[in-house]
Amino acid sequence: MGEKEDVSCEVCKEKPVKVEVRQGLSDYWLKLLPLLKQQNIQSYCQLCLHDKVKYAITEYEFKYFEGKIKNHANDFASNTGQLVEGIDYYQEGRFFVFTSWYHLKRGYCCGSGCRHCPYTKKKNNT
Numbered sequence: 001m002g003e004k005e006d007v008s009c010e011v012c013k014e015k016p017v018k019v020e021v022r023q024g025l026s027d028y029w030l031k032l033l034p035l036l037k038q039q040n041i042q043s044y045c046q047l048c049l050h051d052k053v054k055y056a057i058t059e060y061e062f063k064y065f066e067g068k069i070k071n072h073a074n075d076f077a078s079n080t081g082q083l084v085e086g087i088d089y090y091q092e093g094r095f096f097v098f099t100s101w102y103h104l105k106r107g108y109c110c111g112s113g114c115r116h117c118p119y120t121k122k123k124n125n126t
């Protein structure tokens with residue numbers, strides 16, 4: 001019985017962690033594990049997981065824009081093409097706005113003048 005019940009999130013101790021999450025994360029989240037430097041995210045609820053990922057991405061982008069690291073965000077990109085709202089994009093009315101993280105994972109500038117293009121902020125982009 002216990003295995004089938006939702007358990008509470010380790011972080012907020014409130015919201016449930018879905019059984020599917022505990023049994024196995026999708027490739028999208030597995031690829032992010034090295035960025036999070038943490039392996040126990042299977043005990044996080046969806047909200048805390050998103051927070052954790054966003055924080056790690058902010059840290060990564062900060063280092064990148066400071067020129068401390070070369071962009072290797074593609075290492076954290078899933079081959080499944082899954083995109084997550086709030087991490088890869090957000091909606092503004094009927095438009096989808098891609099985040100700088102999405103562009104960093106793709107690895108190059110598409111030249112369409114995207115609002116969050118990370119490659120125009122830095123001169124020697126890689």
Ligand SMILES: [Zn+2]
Nearest residue numbers: 009012045048
């Ligand atoms: Zn939580």
